[in-house]
Amino acid sequence: MKRLIQRGLMFGNLIRIDSPALVERYNRALERLTRKRTALSEFHIDISGYSYEIGEELGDHLYLNPNGVNRLFIILTTEQKRAPLLNAQFSTSRGILKQFIEENEAKLFALTAQDAVAGELDNSVFEVTAPARLFDIRKITVVADTTQSHVANARKLADRIERFQTEPDGWYDDVLIAEMIELAKRTGDVTRQPIDLAHATYEQGNFWTAHFGGIYIFRDVATPAAITVRPRADVGPMPIEAFDLTMRNGIATFLEMNDLVEPVIKARGVDGAAILRQKMDFILVDAATTQGLPIDGFDPRSLHRLAQRMGSALPEEFLKLNALVRWALNGGKWPRIASDSPAYFYTLRARPDHPDRDLVNQLLSELAPLDIRQLFITHKPAFYAAYRDWPDAKKEYVAEFLASDYAANKAGAREALFGGRNPAPTPSGPWEAKDDILDLVGPWGAVRR
Incomplete structure (x- = not known):
């Protein structure tokens, strides 16, 4: 394969990760998803965050794709949208990931400035034991959050703000106000800079x-x-x-x-x-x-x-x-x-x-x-x-x-x-x-x- 690698025809357009901050963010996300960490100080990732070097290190090239379904992903930068998808088990996976990144690019850019975004392409089928099971896969839902739960906390804060504005006694509810202040310390002003990543759902028809x-x-x-x-x-x-x-x-x-x-x-x-x-x-x-x-x-x-x-x-x-x-x-x-x-x-x-x-x-x-x-x-x-x-x-x-x-x-x-x-x-x-x-x-x- 050396001819292909030397000419950029194999492992091309991958994202190089070599800064200690990004490696630590990747490890936090990897540990959250798989309970594993990498000891590598530099590696390359594809659009899903999968790294061939880490796969070799762990002895498991499906470490982000257990059972070949419900692919996990780690986003460190929105530049991953230009990378290929290695070890693809479904032809639709890269298109879904790319579309998700492009549709949420501004939010992902803000989130990845301080943390990694980890998630899953959820198709509700956990294993494919027979070909007929493939026909149960119809829709793919993208579920994602940072390792510090910025998205979940933003949703909680948005809910508290809604209660504060609509409940008659919201202005006098000290507990509610204290919760809002504490959540806002972690998320910022979600009314001006929304960071919610909607659970986008994509059809998987022919594949x-x-x-x-x-x-x-x-x-x-x-x-x-x-x-x-x-x-x-x-x-x-x-x-x-x-x-x-x-x-x-x-x-x-x-x-x-x-x-x-x-x-x-x-x-x-x-x-x-x-x-x-x-x-x-x-x-x-x-x-x-x-x-x-x-x-x-x-x-x-x-x-x-x-x-x-x-x-x-x-x-x-x-x-x-x-x-x-x-x-x-x-x-x-x-x-x-x-x-x-x-x-x-x-x-x-x-x-x-x-x-x-x-x-x-x-x-x-x-x-x-x-x-x-x-x-x-x-x-x-x-x-x-x-x-x-x-x-x-x-x-x-x-x-x-x-x-x-x-x-x-x-x-x-x-x-x-x-x-x-x-x-x-x-x-x-x-x-x-x-x-x-x-x-x-x-x-x-x-x-x-």
């Missing part, structure tokens, strides 16, 4: 979870389904129809029926042929390095010569995408690619205006794993797991490509590949009007049921 080897749950669509990474028979009963990654025709039908994807080559405002050519390079490098073939270079001309040398040894994915690129550039007969072809899911991307665009693109990255750029962007745990087993030549190519091509302009690359940010929710279902034959039958003709 991915790392539990049970990885499961995608789409229940808020017209035709619900779950998609498992492990073989379907190994996962057990679920309340909705389920597929595993080998059931490609079923997954293709599900994506089309719910209007979740579009063909890259027909996507508006992008150079679909260029995107597919890049995918072909990834597939070519994988095939060559797997076969132990020497690679003269990774520039376009060198890769073109490599493809010529491989000839009949080129994989089906490469040949099918090449036919599609030829059609895009030169016209001619439309190259039909069936959903059971290994090239099929490389030709798709999530519809950019769909609220679950990122989740769908993550699913597509598992169905088209040789597209290392999309795998890295949308599903880092799967990328890192795959990276460990690659030949050194492929590791070097991938690390260099991501550092020079993607990391240099992350926002631009994401927009070019997946469309604009913040897609607005739109209704979906078979009753919507269609004005494009591709929308009616899919990119390569009717999907086989």
Whole structure:
């Protein structure tokens, strides 16, 4: 993993904690949440306050995520909103934490000036013993306070102020006034500077979870389904129809029926042929390095010569995408690619205006794993797991490509590949009007049921 770390592709954008004051605040919060402390004088934290170094020290990388549900968090600075979430067990967790920090940024800035904020993403499910239990998770409530209970005390003070102003004898209640004075010493003037953190609740409709080897749950669509990474028979009963990654025709039908994807080559405002050519390079490098073939270079001309040398040894994915690129550039007969072809899911991307665009693109990255750029962007745990087993030549190519091509302009690359940010929710279902034959039958003709 050294190549990735040196190029900032792993453990990047973490927050460095190295001042004694912040370390002590972190320890107070950590002790409150887990009854543990760290002896480290410096470490790095993600958006939730999790630290890989502390996980190593404690021998428990789930120290802020017991049982993989109800994630705990520690906020030392609002700058954590820019950090990634490591060891994510649910695809929605980082988005919820980021939204919570942004919605309460002024209050959190004031609170973290003197203390750490500790809390929990409470989903009312304390353990997931079977896949069916995942469907009990519907809403996530963020519960948070400082280690010195500033929020709880502010609520008490606000309640005392309300009583003081409304009760007929409030002005003469010495006990009530004494309580207000004592609480105000700890909280300040909550009438002018409110510090209450509301128990914000967020919906968790469609999501991915790392539990049970990885499961995608789409229940808020017209035709619900779950998609498992492990073989379907190994996962057990679920309340909705389920597929595993080998059931490609079923997954293709599900994506089309719910209007979740579009063909890259027909996507508006992008150079679909260029995107597919890049995918072909990834597939070519994988095939060559797997076969132990020497690679003269990774520039376009060198890769073109490599493809010529491989000839009949080129994989089906490469040949099918090449036919599609030829059609895009030169016209001619439309190259039909069936959903059971290994090239099929490389030709798709999530519809950019769909609220679950990122989740769908993550699913597509598992169905088209040789597209290392999309795998890295949308599903880092799967990328890192795959990276460990690659030949050194492929590791070097991938690390260099991501550092020079993607990391240099992350926002631009994401927009070019997946469309604009913040897609607005739109209704979906078979009753919507269609004005494009591709929308009616899919990119390569009717999907086989």
